[in-house]
Amino acid sequence: MHQFALEVFAIGAVEFRKLMRDPTELISRAIQPVLWLAVFGQVLSHARGIETGRAGYLAFMTPGILAQSVLFSAIFYGIAVIWERDLGIVHKLLVSPASRTALVIGKAVSADFRGVAQAILVYIIALVLRVPIRWEIGAIVGVLCIVALGSAIFSTFSLAMACIVKTRERFMGIGQVLTMPLFFASNAIYPLSLMPEWLRRVAKLNPLTYLVDALRGLMVQGEQSVYGLAVDCAVLAVVFAALVLVTVRIYPRLAQ
Amino acid sequence: MANPYAIDTRRLTRRFDDIVAVDGVELRVASGAIFGLLGGNGAGKTTMVKMLTTLLAPTSGSATVAGFDIVSAPHEVRRRIGYVPQMLSADGALTGYENLLLSARLYAVPRAELATRIADALGFMGLNEARNRLVKTYSGGMVRRLELAQSMLHRPAVLFLDEPTIGLDPVARHLVWQRLRDLNARFGMTILLTTHDMEEADHLCGDLAILHAGKLAAHGSPTTLKAALSSRATLDDVFAHYSGTMDQSGRLRDTDQTRRAAQRLE
Numbered sequence: 358m359h360q361f362a363l364e365v366f367a368i369g370a371v372e373f374r375k376l377m378r379d380p381t382e383l384i385s386r387a388i389q390p391v392l393w394l395a396v397f398g399q400v401l402s403h404a405r406g407i408e409t410g411r412a413g414y415l416a417f418m419t420p421g422i423l424a425q426s427v428l429f430s431a432i433f434y435g436i437a438v439i440w441e442r443d444l445g446i447v448h449k450l451l452v453s454p455a456s457r458t459a460l461v462i463g464k465a466v467s468a469d470f471r472g473v474a475q476a477i478l479v480y481i482i483a484l485v486l487r488v489p490i491r492w493e494i495g496a497i498v499g500v501l502c503i504v505a506l507g508s509a510i511f512s513t514f515s516l517a518m519a520c521i522v523k524t525r526e527r528f529m530g531i532g533q534v535l536t537m538p539l540f541f542a543s544n545a546i547y548p549l550s551l552m553p554e555w556l557r558r559v560a561k562l563n564p565l566t567y568l569v570d571a572l573r574g575l576m577v578q579g580e581q582s583v584y585g586l587a588v589d590c591a592v593l594a595v596v597f598a599a600l601v602l603v604t605v606r607i608y609p610r611l612a613q
Numbered sequence: 614m615a616n617p618y619a620i621d622t623r624r625l626t627r628r629f630d631d632i633v634a635v636d637g638v639e640l641r642v643a644s645g646a647i648f649g650l651l652g653g654n655g656a657g658k659t660t661m662v663k664m665l666t667t668l669l670a671p672t673s674g675s676a677t678v679a680g681f682d683i684v685s686a687p688h689e690v691r692r693r694i695g696y697v698p699q700m701l702s703a704d705g706a707l708t709g710y711e712n713l714l715l716s717a718r719l720y721a722v723p724r725a726e727l728a729t730r731i732a733d734a735l736g737f738m739g740l741n742e743a744r745n746r747l748v749k750t751y752s753g754g755m756v757r758r759l760e761l762a763q764s765m766l767h768r769p770a771v772l773f774l775d776e777p778t779i780g781l782d783p784v785a786r787h788l789v790w791q792r793l794r795d796l797n798a799r800f801g802m803t804i805l806l807t808t809h810d811m812e813e814a815d816h817l818c819g820d821l822a823i824l825h826a827g828k829l830a831a832h833g834s835p836t837t838l839k840a841a842l843s844s845r846a847t848l849d850d851v852f853a854h855y856s857g858t859m860d861q862s863g864r865l866r867d868t869d870q871t872r873r874a875a876q877r878l879e
């Protein structure tokens with residue numbers, strides 16, 4: 358057990374060092390949420406085109422944009438793993454006696470650093486735009502934990518895709534095809550109640566919906582979670598566990 | 614460990630769709646040997662090494678490495694082996710020290726010994742000065758020595774190297790050979806390396822096997838293999854005799870690999 362934790366830590370520590378050494382990716386990833394909130398969000402909240410809670414559209418949308426940037430920064434994680442495969446790094450990891458579950462979870466933890474950085478950024482944007490944020494320590498810690506879980510889910514999903522497609526070109530194609538539907542078939546920028554029935558059904562199967570729902574309940578004043586935090590967390594945890602189980606089985610394919 | 618051989622394969626076979634990459638190979642490598650696996654491009658060397666290092670499951674047949682079965686006890690095998698892949702595979706975005714630290718943790722090197730093992734490996738491979746530099750600034754020879762340092766941390770019983778000197782200049786090559794001999798002498802490590810380089814095979818290996826189209830074409834010490842052919846035969850002659858001349862596609866693949874190795878260093 359202790360060795361398992363050490364292995365997860367070792368993989369995560371490597372990623373953390375790399376990120377600290379070269380934060381350009383963090384900076385370039387900051388542009389999208391700024392645009393969505395400061396431009397799209399501002400305009401739409403003046404237009405009052407979408408009926409949401411009392412807190413206004415910007416407050417409704419902020420957790421959705423956080424979830425979106427968690428999704429987008431985690432979903433291309435598999436590219437890095439394909440790169441590691443081409444270099445033979447994956448081969449060396451798989452020849453080591455380290456637990457393969459630890460390797461997969463270590464990768465998920467690595468993605469968490471990016472997710473948490475996105476959360477801090479969205480908090481700062483929200484502060485500037487005067488979004489009614491819940492500045493309570495419990496709520497903020499909750500948001501960070503949910504963000505970590507969301508990053509872990511989408512990065513593990515991405516890793517699983519990488520294990521299946523194995524090449525960068527195919528991965529880019531699939532990544533592009535998947536992210537937009539995941540985003541639009543969710544409650545990130547409009548409530549489920551405004552969706553046509555078929556789309557609502559799809560959205561209810563989308564883990565992003567539960568991520569957004571949990572964040573919405575914890576992050577802003579005057580908004581609440583539709584399903585309840587406990588349900589959201591349970592769904593997310595089950596999805597993550599299932600993804601880890603599948604990915605551990607197909608991860609060795611990367612080295613074949 | 615009942616098996617006196619560090620590596621012992623029984624009709625080891627691996628197919629990829631309609632290709633038989635490794636075809637019923639029976640190979641025995643004595644403990645403490647430096648063993649060379651020769652063969653042209655596509656002969657099945659990498660496939661062989663991937664099976665022995667548990668990365669790839671055999672289609673049929675079996676093998677033991679360091680006394681454990683690669684299929685039924687892969688975890689026991691992994692604890693006792695080291696592996697240096699064909700590509701230069703250290704992480705360029707980390708320093709040499711950080712690469713070693715990662716390996717040491719994944720191989721469960723005891724905490725109390727961590728610092729001394731890493732320092733020892735760095736010193737042994739002549740990388741002390743460069744320990745805190747990013748690996749992407751290393752030369753090809755330095756990356757290879759770093760990989761050797763990584764693979765000696767946990768004192769494996771058997772070390773696998775897939776074309777360890779491909780893309781290295783002569784000086785770097787000789788240095789790698791020297792270090793491999795030292796590892797073999799100092800820890801009694803059994804070393805299996807693949808190569809197309811006859812000079813390497815002649816210099817370094819006490820025993821050789823030649824693979825051709827997945828089959829074991831010849832097996833013996835460099836001297837006996839040469840003597841079996843003619844009194845003045847070189848190892849190049851032996852290689853050509855058992856594996857035929859290299860075809861055009863083989864050459865293309867070879868340059869491709871060298872290019873990949875070079876690219877890795879940008």
Ligand SMILES: Nc1ncnc2c1ncn2[C@@H]1O[C@H](COP(=O)(O)OP(=O)(O)OP(=O)(O)O)[C@@H](O)[C@H]1O
Pocket residue numbers: 613629632633634652653654655656657658659660661866867
């Ligand atoms: N993952 C794979 N899928 C399909 N075919 C493969 C795979 N790996 C190897 N092969 C095929 O198996 C045969 C043996 O390949 P292998 O890489 O083992 O040769 P090699 O001796 O290492 O060659 P080289 O000297 O070029 O590295 C080749 O025909 C190759 O195309």
Ligand SMILES: [Mg+2]
Pocket residue numbers: 658659660699775
């Ligand atoms: Mg090869």
